[in-house]
Amino acid sequence: MAQAAxxxxxxxxxxxxxxxxxxxxxxxxLCAILTIVALTVWSIVIDAPLEEAANPTKTPNPxxxxxxxxxxxxxxxxxxxxxxxxxxxxxxxxxLMLIPYLDVNPKGNGYYTYHERKVxxxxxxxxxxxxxxxxxIMGVFLRGPGWNLFMPWQYWDPHKVVALVNVDxxxxxxxxxxxxAMLFGGVxxxxxxAVGTAIYFFMERxxxxxxxxxxxxxxxxxxxxxxxxxxxxxxxxxFNIKYVWVTPWFNI
Amino acid sequence: xxxxxxxxxxxxxxxxxxxxGKIFSDIAKEITESQVWTSTFRHGYADTPRNRxxxxxxxxxxxxxxxxxxxxxxxxxxxxxxxxxTFLLFLSTVVTGVILMxxxxxxxxxxxxxxxxxxxxxxxxxxxxxxxxWAAHAMVITVWLHMFRVFLTGSYKPPREFNWVIGVLLVxxxxxxxxxxxxxxxxxxxxxxxxxxxxxxxxxxxxxxxGPFAEYVGATPRYDVRxxxxxxSLVGPPALLRFYVLHCIFIPLVAGALMIVHFWRIRKDxxxxxxx
Ligand code: HEM
Numbered sequence: 001m002a003q004a005a006x007x008x009x010x011x012x013x014x015x016x017x018x019x020x021x022x023x024x025x026x027x028x029x030l031c032a033i034l035t036i037v038a039l040t041v042w043s044i045v046i047d048a049p050l051e052e053a054a055n056p057t058k059t060p061n062p063x064x065x066x067x068x069x070x071x072x073x074x075x076x077x078x079x080x081x082x083x084x085x086x087x088x089x090x091x092x093x094x095x096l097m098l099i100p101y102l103d104v105n106p107k108g109n110g111y112y113t114y115h116e117r118k119v120x121x122x123x124x125x126x127x128x129x130x131x132x133x134x135x136x137i138m139g140v141f142l143r144g145p146g147w148n149l150f151m152p153w154q155y156w157d158p159h160k161v162v163a164l165v166n167v168d169x170x171x172x173x174x175x176x177x178x179x180x181a182m183l184f185g186g187v188x189x190x191x192x193x194a195v196g197t198a199i200y201f202f203m204e205r206x207x208x209x210x211x212x213x214x215x216x217x218x219x220x221x222x223x224x225x226x227x228x229x230x231x232x233x234x235x236x237x238x239f240n241i242k243y244v245w246v247t248p249w250f251n252i
Numbered sequence: 253x254x255x256x257x258x259x260x261x262x263x264x265x266x267x268x269x270x271x272x273g274k275i276f277s278d279i280a281k282e283i284t285e286s287q288v289w290t291s292t293f294r295h296g297y298a299d300t301p302r303n304r305x306x307x308x309x310x311x312x313x314x315x316x317x318x319x320x321x322x323x324x325x326x327x328x329x330x331x332x333x334x335x336x337x338t339f340l341l342f343l344s345t346v347v348t349g350v351i352l353m354x355x356x357x358x359x360x361x362x363x364x365x366x367x368x369x370x371x372x373x374x375x376x377x378x379x380x381x382x383x384x385x386w387a388a389h390a391m392v393i394t395v396w397l398h399m400f401r402v403f404l405t406g407s408y409k410p411p412r413e414f415n416w417v418i419g420v421l422l423v424x425x426x427x428x429x430x431x432x433x434x435x436x437x438x439x440x441x442x443x444x445x446x447x448x449x450x451x452x453x454x455x456x457x458x459x460x461x462x463g464p465f466a467e468y469v470g471a472t473p474r475y476d477v478r479x480x481x482x483x484x485s486l487v488g489p490p491a492l493l494r495f496y497v498l499h500c501i502f503i504p505l506v507a508g509a510l511m512i513v514h515f516w517r518i519r520k521d522x523x524x525x526x527x528x
Contacts (some may be wrong), residue, residue: 085452100413110525
């Protein structure tokens with residue numbers, strides 16, 4: 001009896017519809033007024049910047065991309081431009097588009113929940129809040145001349161000298177020949193993806209039937225790339241590693 | 253006492269009216285029965301269910317909405333209002349942008365001085381420029397927040413997968429709109445930010461002159477994707493013109509078309525998502 005009452009209430013709850021006029025329209029109207037007022041006040045109080053005329057012979061130091069791209073510009077410290085500037089953005093866009101097709105968890109559709117989709121929320125928040133927003137904040141406020149790190153209270157010294165003591169990973173492991181280093185790096189990178197993929201497929205082997213091979217494969221490769229970026233950052237900051245894999249065509 | 257004028261109520265009566273809230277309907281009545289009002293609006297609006305539906309269904313602007321929605325979709329806690337605000341900010345940039353276009357010429361010799369002219373000589377020029385720029389920046393932030401809330405409510409799950417894909421295209425085009433506009437003031441900030449940004453295209457695998465495998469394709473500094481984008485090997489007047497056309501015509505049209513599809517799909521997918 002009590003259960004039936006609860007069930008009935010739920011059905012009623014979802015069928016409870018309101019007229020858009022006036023309930024939604026007046027809310028939109030209010031939101032619009034507040035937004036326009038805020039924008040106008042902001043525009044009266046703060047002027048858009050206009051520096052001196054463009055001068056191709058005078059490069060400012062630091063030269064910064066627009067603030068919303070500073071996360072990517074910061075990745076340039078750790079990766080070559082072909083990855084940080086081209087492949088990473090493409091992967092971000094494609095990866096985001098794939099989210100609905102890779103996340104097959106039917107729960108949490110249309111309401112806030114953390115407990116029913118913990119992994120998804122963690123991955124997105126990490127990517128968005130840490131790899132995107134935090135890097136932007138760092139790029140805007142802490143990156144000074146020479147793209148060196150400065151604390152907010154430090155003077156932006158254009159002549160700050162930072163010792164370049166970075167070495168490549170194979171070198172750190174004692175590999176001294178070029179071909180040997182290339183082989184070593186290749187084994188490390190490809191091994192990372194192979195082992196990561198294998199572990200994932202082994203742990204999730206029961207899901208393979210229902211989720212499908214392609215889904216699981218794309219999901220784990222994208223995750224491994226995201227984690228790989230973090231690993232590379234840690235390797236550089238913590239162990240002064242420049243490249244993991246050096247080849248005649250590209251370096252990672 | 254007996255000849256008290258009916259127009260002037262006593263203080264006690266007035267307090268009663270204020271306390272009971274009847275004062276509002278009295279004022280409303282006073283206004284809607286005035287000569288000015290009745291001569292302007294030919295008939296009244298009766299608040300009936302039928303009329304509520306007609307207000308939406310027979311209005312070309314409002315019929316973008318369904319006539320009824322679920323109660324939870326109204327809650328600001330649920331949508332954060334971010335999709336709507338993003339759209340409003342987009343419209344603000346369209347309006348202020350058209351005004352700026354009356355004064356701005358995308359030519360190397362003029363562009364920067366047109367900005368100065370806008371700032372110092374055009375009435376409300378500085379305000380228009382500020383509103384355009386800040387609305388564009390705000391739009392980048394609100395579109396990220398909108399995307400964040402759509403993720404947190406799991407609203408990309410079936411049947412809304414495709415609208416999420418459209419959304420990802422929209423966030424990309426929002427950033428490109430902002431980025432192409434960044435060059436137009438033609439000052440140091442503009443030129444070097446865009447130089448840093450477009451330098452990345454040099455490193456495109458196969459297609460950029462410094463990218464991996466470029467030598468097999470034959471890309472050179474004057475003949476690669478970056479040169480295609482900026483019309484030369486450095487950010488100069490041709491880049492200014494290209495970015496202007498992209499910023500004022502091409503990208504807004506594409507983004508506008510995508511928004512139409514986005515809004516259409518929201519309705520076809522059953523309105524704002526909610527617990528099933
Ligand atoms: C120019 C950019 C955009 C505009 C103007 C826009 C506008 C809107 C509006 C007005 C809504 C109605 C509900 C709400 O306000 O939250 C909505 C819903 C939605 N948007 Fe966007 N949006 C934009 C970008 C995006 C992006 C970047 C994504 C995701 C990647 C996205 C995905 C969705 C989805 C899936 C819904 C349905 C939500 C639900 O049913 O709960 N949109 N959009």
